[in-house]
Amino acid sequence: MWSVYVLEHSITHEAYIGVTNNIVRRLYEHNNFGKKFTTRRQGEWILIYAETYRSKDDAVQREKKLKSHGTAKHALYKRIERSWLEPKIGAGCNKSISGDCLPKTQLPANSQEDV
Secondary structure (H helix, E strand, C coil), X not given: CEEEEEXXXXXXXXXXXXXXXXXXXXXXXXXXXXXXCCCCCCCCXXXXXXXXXXXXXXXXXXXXXXXXXXXXXXXXXXXXXXXXXXXXXXXXCCCCCCCCCCCCCCCCCCCCCCX
16 A cells, blocks of 8 residues: 655644655654655654555655645645644735734644544
8 A cells, every 4th residue: 555645844844745655664764764855853743644545656646746736735735724733824814805814723732622
């Protein structure tokens, strides 16, 4: 099985999209082996989202589509907007409406959302 995954860094809140046939190993590598695009001195990469495919070709094609910064990536980010560690800059913001760009309200640490 092949997985296309989205990671978010716990400090910088950067997103990373990748593909792998072993998501547990790959997450460990991102956090411990200092790859060029994911090297950070502090913090860790956290799995935010994953899709699973039987075909490597399908997974690689989906990863390329998401990395192209087109509508597929924006649609995915919109679908998983509540999964991010911190709201993305401008999420829910309409610059044409004055005062509409306030930060999103965070739930208290001890509250629970309905599942």
